[in-house]
Amino acid sequence: FESLLVERDAELAYHLCEIGVTALTIAFPWIVTAFSGYLEVNEVLLLWDRVIGYEDIGLMTVVVLAVGIFHFRRDDLLRCETSAEVREMLEDISDVLVVPLLQLCLFTA
DSSP: HHHHHHHHOOHHHHHHHHOOOOHHHHHHHHHHHTTBBOOHHHHHHHHHHHHHHOOOTTTHHHHHHHHHHHHTTHHHHHOOHHHHHHHHHEEEOOTOOOHHHHHHHHHHO
């Protein structure tokens, strides 16, 4: 996860590190539960459609989505000055739309 975050958005990863945030600590519960309880049920089902459909990367799709959420909230996260602000910013991700975010992460540079 962390390597992918650095590859996708080094500036954001560096900023989080500078303010003492370990991104994996925030993303780990999402990844372990495959976002169950964090996203709307319909979005979790769409995620699992992609996990099954993308045979090449399979469960890595969940990790890609986690990185995508950080990247999607990038501007807000870069304005955060404390780990508490970052946690608050990422506390509710129920508005995330899986398909467009995965497409953005998987099919753009």
